[in-house]
Amino acid sequence: MIRQFGPTEAWFIIAAVRWTLLLSAIAFIGGGIAGLGVALARTAPVAWLRLAATGYIQLFQGTPLLMQLFLVFFGSTMLGSGVDPLVAAAIALTLNAAAFLGEIWRGCIQAIPTGQWEAATALGLRHLARMRYVILPQAGKIAIAPTVGFLVLLVKSTSLASIIGFVELTRAGQIINNVTFRPFLVFGLVAIIYFVLCWPLSRLSQMLEQRFGTVRR
Amino acid sequence: MNYVFQFGDVWAARWDLLWGSWLTIQLSAAAMALGLLVAVLCALGKTMGPKPIRWAVECYIEAIRNTPFLVQIFLIFFGLPRAGIYLSSNEAALLAMVVNVGAYATEIVRAGIESISRGQIEAGLALGLRPLQVFRYVVLFPALSTVYPALTSQFILLMLSSSVVSTISAQELTATANDLQARTFRSFEIYIVVTAIYLLLSVLFSGAFDAIRRVVFARPGARA
Numbered sequence: 381m382i383r384q385f386g387p388t389e390a391w392f393i394i395a396a397v398r399w400t401l402l403l404s405a406i407a408f409i410g411g412g413i414a415g416l417g418v419a420l421a422r423t424a425p426v427a428w429l430r431l432a433a434t435g436y437i438q439l440f441q442g443t444p445l446l447m448q449l450f451l452v453f454f455g456s457t458m459l460g461s462g463v464d465p466l467v468a469a470a471i472a473l474t475l476n477a478a479a480f481l482g483e484i485w486r487g488c489i490q491a492i493p494t495g496q497w498e499a500a501t502a503l504g505l506r507h508l509a510r511m512r513y514v515i516l517p518q519a520g521k522i523a524i525a526p527t528v529g530f531l532v533l534l535v536k537s538t539s540l541a542s543i544i545g546f547v548e549l550t551r552a553g554q555i556i557n558n559v560t561f562r563p564f565l566v567f568g569l570v571a572i573i574y575f576v577l578c579w580p581l582s583r584l585s586q587m588l589e590q591r592f593g594t595v596r597r
Numbered sequence: 598m599n600y601v602f603q604f605g606d607v608w609a610a611r612w613d614l615l616w617g618s619w620l621t622i623q624l625s626a627a628a629m630a631l632g633l634l635v636a637v638l639c640a641l642g643k644t645m646g647p648k649p650i651r652w653a654v655e656c657y658i659e660a661i662r663n664t665p666f667l668v669q670i671f672l673i674f675f676g677l678p679r680a681g682i683y684l685s686s687n688e689a690a691l692l693a694m695v696v697n698v699g700a701y702a703t704e705i706v707r708a709g710i711e712s713i714s715r716g717q718i719e720a721g722l723a724l725g726l727r728p729l730q731v732f733r734y735v736v737l738f739p740a741l742s743t744v745y746p747a748l749t750s751q752f753i754l755l756m757l758s759s760s761v762v763s764t765i766s767a768q769e770l771t772a773t774a775n776d777l778q779a780r781t782f783r784s785f786e787i788y789i790v791v792t793a794i795y796l797l798l799s800v801l802f803s804g805a806f807d808a809i810r811r812v813v814f815a816r817p818g819a820r821a
Contacts, residue, residue: 442796443792443795444757444759444760444792444795446760446761447788447791447795448792450784451788451789454785458600458785532662532663536666537665540761542667543667553671557671557675563671563672564672564676567671567672567675567676568672571664574668578662579659582662
């Protein structure tokens with residue numbers, strides 16, 4: 381039986397945005413915290429920490445996000461208790477975001493001119509204090525624009541959670557398309573909703589880039 | 598943690614996985630080549646074309662960059678047949694990949710073209726080159742050489758995201774893994790191996806791009 385595409389169907393899709401937003405928020409916060417750790421390890425004066433962080437980033441940037449999702453989803457099922465698709469998607473996206481944010485923030489940390497590092501060292505600050513009071517406040521400023529840019533990528537990435545059965549925006553679209561057979565209408569609406577979420581962020585990122593994009597010497 | 602790993606089924610399917618990898622390589626390489634073509638044409642339109650073309654290219658880029666690849670695939674695969682255009686899974690996958698990477702690569706190529714100074718173009722014209730020759734030798738070639746690293750990392754991201762086309766049952770590595778998973782239920786082992794294959798493929802593509810750079814952009818006196 382084919383259902384008509386009416387307000388109920390449209391609302392089902394629009395209401396699913398909250399799951400996309402929730403998943404994005406979890407991955408962004410979790411990925412942000414872990415990503416800071418990755419960025420700090422990647423720029424640490426300890427060789428094995430740098431090596432470990434580099435390996436982590438290479439691993440997550442060199443393999444498809446879909447495979448990472450599958451490994452967490454099927455892996456947790458195999459290791460005993462199966463997990464909820466939301467939990468699996470949140471874990472995989474957090475691990476993935478940590479690698480990308482770690483790499484972005486590493487660049488920002490290393491963009492701080494050597495003079496700042498040397499001045500901080502000359503003032504007698506140890507590595508952590510130097511990071512905390514001198515480098516990170518300055519790196520944070522140039523990190524804003526690319527971080528907002530990454531947020532766009534993250535929101536789009538959450539669509540892959542639909543493949544392991546989590547009902548967010550894309551999966552809601554698939555469900556409605558399966559009963560109404562109006563692919564242009566349904567996926568058009570889904571695409572427009574993603575666009576409404578992402579486009580302002582893209583523009584914001586561009587604006588911030590012009591404002592904070594350069595390091596003042 | 599009392600799970601026993603069994604890679605026997607995966608090993609038994611090694612030729613299937615190898616074939617799947619080859620399909621992924623083919624699909625990605627085709628999408629990269631066509632995507633580069635789209636990117637060069639769009640970047641040309643955006644930097645030198647008349648206003649309506651510039652505007653159209655701008656809309657294309659913004660629309661693609663602010664929506665998920667998966668939704669683009671669904672629009673092409675499920676949407677086009679309603680408009681009377683019938684594509685097989687793999688054709689739809691290739692089209693989606695080209696449309697997607699074309700938008701990202703356009704911005705990269707455009708940045709390269711804009712990095713060429715006006716004086717270079719004038720010098721080319723003064724030497725008696727025709728406009729098309731100026732575009733090819735003075736603008737495009739150095740522009741591509743400048744943005745080559747950004748372009749190739751975008752291409753590797755494309756290869757990785759090609760795993761998503763398995764959702765419309767296009768035949769490639771992830772689809773092979775999914776079939777194998779449905780047959781043997783050894784999902785964890787299979788996806789570990791396939792993830793490792795993707796990692797290997799990205800190293801492989803990265804090496805290939807480096808070799809291409811050495812051959813194509815080698816100039817007398819230029820450092821490798």
